[in-house]
Amino acid sequence: MRGKILNILLVVLSVAAVTVVLGSKSSWADNEDANRGKSTESERQTDANAQRLLDEGKQTFRFDTFGDEAFWSDALQLHRAIAGANFGGVGPGVSPATALAVGLKVDSDALPQSLISQLKHGRVDLNDPGTTLALLKLNVVVGVKGNFRTDGSLQSVGITCALCHSTVDNSFAPGIGQRLDGWANRDLNVGAIAALSPNLKPVADLLGVDEATVRTVLQSWGPGKFDAELFLDGKAFRPDGKSAATLLPPAFGLVGVNLHTWTGWGSVTHWNAFVANLEMHGQGTFYDPRLNDPVKFPIAARAGFGNVRSNPDLITAKLPALHFYQLAIPAPAAPAGSFDPAAAARGAVVFNGAAKCAVCHVPPIFTEPGWNMHTAEEIGIDDFQAKRSPDERYRTSPLKGLWTHQKGGFYHDGRFATLRDVVEHYNSFLGTNLTEQQKLDLVEYLKSL
């Protein structure tokens, strides 16, 4: 009897419980149905804002010179060397063959169909500087913007972020293909290009040396390198006599990373303002009183780089979208076949454990959440480059997309030619005693990131 009552009670209770659950579920479901496909006004504004920032940022990253023609053309006269004597400039001019040889890239998506078929049939003279001018007119040379007079002659050139931080996929021909924004252009010889300038006096005056010295320094950089600190401290060579230039880093996969550049100068947007004003020589506003230090940054302190004001300001209004776009560019996945997946999976275990890599390169951002900086001693290298920056440290490199920039080596100056060399360095410096198999697996993992 007691059992029966209990049973009935249980049935009643469970029916009630199911009713409650179903009842509440159906009212949630009603609500969800009513709201499906809709969002609040503020959500819609945020989505539209994100899309606008992406579009504008991409344009800025690819095409904006921030008025830096005033430096590259009005002052250095680079456009005259590109055009050559036959087209109103000076010297032999720069043919497409020469341009490709110094690492400049051509965006095949922006080439008109007629030119594509002429190129395919070998009917374009790649040794004629006139062809370079035609390409500049079409705005297809990645990172270089040409401005033309009404008579068709080249009036000026300027450079954009894409010059150093984009390349192409070579799908049409070597150096000609679809844009890959954010990829470090390790073929680009920035020094050789700048050294073409007929007039390097403005740079020589800034650095307090003669023009011949400036040319020697520019020629010492080599492909894939640039010296962003030269205009601050005037140090062109390291104590060992090698060039003080650093590798061009990628500008993708930066979201979630606190400090940027090899030596952690600041946030992405700090550095964007820095580069646009002080390196590209665009016209804007830049404030960083750390540059007023006359001992550490004698050139910058003398030139007043710690507080730059231009009228009009062609940079500041573009910083928000530029920042947003760079944070949105993902690090590209390693192509299938470029690494051994089974070895990479074993290598992940080594990375996170025995090799101690993940202590600093914390997955999935592969740098430290927080203040991602280390002294030279902590990573077992010299402090020359670290000392050229405000915090005198090296920033833990985010490692995603390493496979895209193996040319030129690793670490800020490319001192380690291969990933195996990097692994050997850490193994002896950290005393981790990895086996041969662990080292091989670790390299496969690094290639897979």
Ligand code: HEC
């Ligand atoms: C002449 C080549 C060149 C141009 C043009 C250039 N950069 Fe760079 N960029 C570099 C080099 C070299 C570094 C590393 C500097 C350092 O660590 O001292 C760098 C660093 C960076 C970084 C830091 C990446 C990281 O790993 O944290 C970002 C972001 C960046 N550049 C964005 C830009 C943007 C945006 C522009 C355009 C406004 C631009 N760069 C123009 C050469 C260039």
Ligand code: HEC
């Ligand atoms: C103490 C912190 C620390 C540890 C531990 C550490 N790294 Fe690094 N790593 C750094 C720093 C800082 C840099 C930047 C060096 C520079 O700028 O020259 C770096 C740079 C690198 C680079 C070069 C990236 C590039 O773009 O050139 C690779 C690859 C790398 N580390 C892999 C590893 C591996 C693999 C391990 C484990 C065996 C490891 N790291 C352990 C801090 C660390």
